Amino acid sequence: MSAPELTRRTAAELAALVASGETSAVEVTRAHLDRVAAVDTTADGGPGVHAFLHVAAEEALAAAAEVDAQRAAGERLGPLAGVPLALKDVITTADMPTTAGSRILEGWRPPYDATVARALRAAGLVILGKTNLDEFAMGSSTENSAFGPTRNPWDLTRIPGGSGGGSAAALASFQAPLAIGTDTGGSIRQPAAVTGTVGVKPTYGGVSRYGLIACASSLDQAGPCARNVLDTALLHSVIAGHDPLDSTSIDQPVPDVVGAARRGADGDLSGLRVGVVKELGGEGYQPGVEARFHEAVELLGKLGADVVEVSCPHFEYALPAYYLILPSEVSSNLARFDAMRYGLRVGDDGTRSAEEVMTMTRGAGFGAEAKRRIILGTYALSSGYYDAYYGQAQKVRTLVARDFAAAFEQVDVLVSPTTPTTAFPLGEKVDDPLAMYKNDLCTIPSNLAGNASASFPCGLADEDGLPVGLHVMAPVLGDDRLYRVGAAVEQALVAEWGGPLLDQAPAWETS
Amino acid sequence: MPTITTLPSFDAAINRFDPVMGMEVHVELGTTTKMFCGCSTEFGAEPNAQVCPTCLGLPGSLPVVNRVAVESAIRIGLALNCRIAEHCRFARKNYFYPDMPKNFQVSQYDEPIAFDGWTDVTVDTDDGARVFRIGIERAHMEEDTGKSLHVGGATGRIHGASHSLLDYNRAGIPLIEIVTKPIEVPPALAPAVARAYVTELRELIRALGVSEARMELGQMRCDANVSLKPTGASSFGTRTETKNVNSLRSVERAVTYEIRRQAAALDSGTAIVQETRHWHEDTGETTAGRVKEEAEDYRYFPEPDLVPVAPARDWVEQLRGTLPEPPAARRSRLQAEWGFTDLEMRDVVNAGAVGLVEETIAAGADAAGAKKWWLGVVARTANERGAGIDEVGITPADVARVQTLIGEGTLNDKLARQVVEGVLAGEGSPDEVVTARGLAIVSDDAALGTAVDGAIAAMPDVAEKIRGGNMGAVGALIGAVMKATGGQADAKRVRELIVERLSG
Numbered sequence A: 001m002s003a004p005e006l007t008r009r010t011a012a013e014l015a016a017l018v019a020s021g022e023t024s025a026v027e028v029t030r031a032h033l034d035r036v037a038a039v040d041t042t043a044d045g046g047p048g049v050h051a052f053l054h055v056a057a058e059e060a061l062a063a064a065a066e067v068d069a070q071r072a073a074g075e076r077l078g079p080l081a082g083v084p085l086a087l088k089d090v091i092t093t094a095d096m097p098t099t100a101g102s103r104i105l106e107g108w109r110p111p112y113d114a115t116v117a118r119a120l121r122a123a124g125l126v127i128l129g130k131t132n133l134d135e136f137a138m139g140s141s142t143e144n145s146a147f148g149p150t151r152n153p154w155d156l157t158r159i160p161g162g163s164g165g166g167s168a169a170a171l172a173s174f175q176a177p178l179a180i181g182t183d184t185g186g187s188i189r190q191p192a193a194v195t196g197t198v199g200v201k202p203t204y205g206g207v208s209r210y211g212l213i214a215c216a217s218s219l220d221q222a223g224p225c226a227r228n229v230l231d232t233a234l235l236h237s238v239i240a241g242h243d244p245l246d247s248t249s250i251d252q253p254v255p256d257v258v259g260a261a262r263r264g265a266d267g268d269l270s271g272l273r274v275g276v277v278k279e280l281g282g283e284g285y286q287p288g289v290e291a292r293f294h295e296a297v298e299l300l301g302k303l304g305a306d307v308v309e310v311s312c313p314h315f316e317y318a319l320p321a322y323y324l325i326l327p328s329e330v331s332s333n334l335a336r337f338d339a340m341r342y343g344l345r346v347g348d349d350g351t352r353s354a355e356e357v358m359t360m361t362r363g364a365g366f367g368a369e370a371k372r373r374i375i376l377g378t379y380a381l382s383s384g385y386y387d388a389y390y391g392q393a394q395k396v397r398t399l400v401a402r403d404f405a406a407a408f409e410q411v412d413v414l415v416s417p418t419t420p421t422t423a424f425p426l427g428e429k430v431d432d433p434l435a436m437y438k439n440d441l442c443t444i445p446s447n448l449a450g451n452a453s454a455s456f457p458c459g460l461a462d463e464d465g466l467p468v469g470l471h472v473m474a475p476v477l478g479d480d481r482l483y484r485v486g487a488a489v490e491q492a493l494v495a496e497w498g499g500p501l502l503d504q505a506p507a508w509e510t511s
Numbered sequence B: 001m002p003t004i005t006t007l008p009s010f011d012a013a014i015n016r017f018d019p020v021m022g023m024e025v026h027v028e029l030g031t032t033t034k035m036f037c038g039c040s041t042e043f044g045a046e047p048n049a050q051v052c053p054t055c056l057g058l059p060g061s062l063p064v065v066n067r068v069a070v071e072s073a074i075r076i077g078l079a080l081n082c083r084i085a086e087h088c089r090f091a092r093k094n095y096f097y098p099d100m101p102k103n104f105q106v107s108q109y110d111e112p113i114a115f116d117g118w119t120d121v122t123v124d125t126d127d128g129a130r131v132f133r134i135g136i137e138r139a140h141m142e143e144d145t146g147k148s149l150h151v152g153g154a155t156g157r158i159h160g161a162s163h164s165l166l167d168y169n170r171a172g173i174p175l176i177e178i179v180t181k182p183i184e185v186p187p188a189l190a191p192a193v194a195r196a197y198v199t200e201l202r203e204l205i206r207a208l209g210v211s212e213a214r215m216e217l218g219q220m221r222c223d224a225n226v227s228l229k230p231t232g233a234s235s236f237g238t239r240t241e242t243k244n245v246n247s248l249r250s251v252e253r254a255v256t257y258e259i260r261r262q263a264a265a266l267d268s269g270t271a272i273v274q275e276t277r278h279w280h281e282d283t284g285e286t287t288a289g290r291v292k293e294e295a296e297d298y299r300y301f302p303e304p305d306l307v308p309v310a311p312a313r314d315w316v317e318q319l320r321g322t323l324p325e326p327p328a329a330r331r332s333r334l335q336a337e338w339g340f341t342d343l344e345m346r347d348v349v350n351a352g353a354v355g356l357v358e359e360t361i362a363a364g365a366d367a368a369g370a371k372k373w374w375l376g377v378v379a380r381t382a383n384e385r386g387a388g389i390d391e392v393g394i395t396p397a398d399v400a401r402v403q404t405l406i407g408e409g410t411l412n413d414k415l416a417r418q419v420v421e422g423v424l425a426g427e428g429s430p431d432e433v434v435t436a437r438g439l440a441i442v443s444d445d446a447a448l449g450t451a452v453d454g455a456i457a458a459m460p461d462v463a464e465k466i467r468g469g470n471m472g473a474v475g476a477l478i479g480a481v482m483k484a485t486g487g488q489a490d491a492k493r494v495r496e497l498i499v500e501r502l503s504g
């Protein structure tokens, strides 16, 4: 089988090919490493996708060889054994550097694997390397990465979303069939939407955060990313489950996401009640995004779902509340980067005090967005301001969760566009943080409430030919509902398009 | 800040001012693992040998609450007659310091696990023992920080040091902080009440078995808040917080000093600055530390990496059932059992020897004997070594054995003292010391006979008096025999041998 053929396969197919011996994990891995070498940066160092910050070719081939050896020894392989994967560089790995996209952690090698990384290795997945992100997962474009932006495979002059732009772009450019993202306010779903891929933010606590470098602890959630719904579900079931090392991890059975994805692929949504969130649409949404979204809603009806409009009146306060809670937690979580124990150290020439070295290191090591949020959060938590800012924001958070609870009494899932616009040009919003923050309008409520949400491709906007995402929200521990809806929509649209949406992406990469 | 050179006497100070105190005591729990990770808490390991991603605060690491620590906190709360929260959260206390791995300390802020309690303490006054009820504001859980070692300076403080070494073994060890309500007692008794409170708390903690509470090892650390108000006034004055007052005696001295110092300042029209102060054991003075307003915004907020602690009511009640006898009740009971006077019992309590005496008696000694050794040579040795009475190398079983040897006639008091000194010097068990030093009483007739004959020969005139029926002269011969045998002769037998020989 040729390398290009292998990189176009789904993860489920690749695992089956490896399991049957039609190909080997090493061959699959090599094909993807070749693809990375070909498209991630060009030979002259010019602009490639730049999805990866670190490619671990040797480690990946060794892991693949281990899977092949297990198969040769007659051991039973997991459903994704031998499949390559791109890991967002905010998840610790003992055998690869972990930077969180920040200069302050450049070159840091964690002494431990995140629980997610351990689960992936145990399931025989092959980690190709670490993908780019906005510094400490703060941003919607990967332009806040200290190591340069990632580019959208649909148009290299545009952003791939963020913060998990590297993972989404690796999928969309066929460098990896699977990826892990993390989602604090939309960092899995928004990149999925603007790259035409699938991204799921599981229920908060559904996937361990142990080893996930915290952005905002009460909002962060790692999740699966892939090019199709079934692959996403398979990956979800590998990483989900209770972890005694994470106190906020849910000690309950993982919803049957793979079963739901398979059932959903039958295309029958009869009996499913769908709510269109009134507050997430209308003014401020790109016409092409609105058009694809309304078609998707119509499609849900055609597939048998009962569609109604639902109001979530407090969602309009979600964005400001999020931008108080998130920086508050960030200001505390990023305090540990102080040059004392690991990472960057600046100014330690023997004449300066620890305090001066801390200050200089933090000044040099953090980018503008990280500093902005540290300052915001420090202010919001200050005595005298706490009640007015952090305290009020927490109240809004409760109200948003109540809106969800009320809505889920009427309907099984809620839908909205994932993002107000398609991928915008690199550099367009870097100097306008407020415009950048509005990207996450639709995705933030689920982080505040902790419920499960996902983005699925639903077509291309007429005006720019770029992907649009359908955002589906389910209750806490209702992750399986996302997969049922996503799989049903996927089978209908792929039939309509005559193939996956990504087949329509420009073939810029052939060289 | 002007240095105050002459301070009023304590009596003069309390003539014009009423002190208000508040005690904050940190207790390191004796759990086998740390507060939020599985690392060992054992004391004395190589620096940074007992650390992991969580207690080093490495990126991505997360805390998990130690259930035994919560249990200890609840038991301490119950023993202090506190209410136990049905639901409480941890909070982050944010500030930068190199020995804080995350630059925030996980603590409890507005939701302590235990609150609103009290404990009674007894102090001796000229009018006899008086009991004071100390209100407990709260007892909450938190994690300890690492330790900084400042190298190259003269004082061991950061000022003047060339560099610092950091040891994170202590980082994450569970602490309980116990905070009193404002303590207002008759001014003259304030320092003694402060000391009695810390003494009582230490005994309670030990009785609960949640910590050894050894102040000299930092397992129990005391901060004393003191403010003054004009005699009879109702509103409190500005307080200072004297940190790390780490012995019972220092608690009393530091409170006394702060009362005198603040009185001097107020007398001279100088306002008291709300600040932390350092206690100097050597000079018995406090000096200014950091001013509170400068650095006190800790930006507390609920720790998002932990879920709330919600102890089930039946668990709390079950823990209530495990509480030991309250120390005061225990003391009364033991005093009665031992037949000690109030004064004798107070000495035992003040020496921190209640448990040791109790164990010694349980091992077979009589009460008076047990008390004599612990409060005598053992206490003096501990004092000389600057160590705890229970850490100078002698056990209750050793002391009981010495008493048994006296009872059996193997040792007399003088020899027994040498045996105890031998044990304290690390020469082994009492029996080993007796053998090695050859300290047993000599009652063998052959050996004693030689000595008696020698004494008679040396003092013929004394012998003559005895022969003549003057039995009062026997003592002189016994003394000579004892001298010749290095005090080891069995005096009773010596007398018999002399009388046998001279009443022929």
Ligand SMILES: [Zn+2]
Pocket: B034, B037, B038, B039, B050, B051, B052, B053, B054, B055, B056, B172
């Ligand atoms: Zn540890």
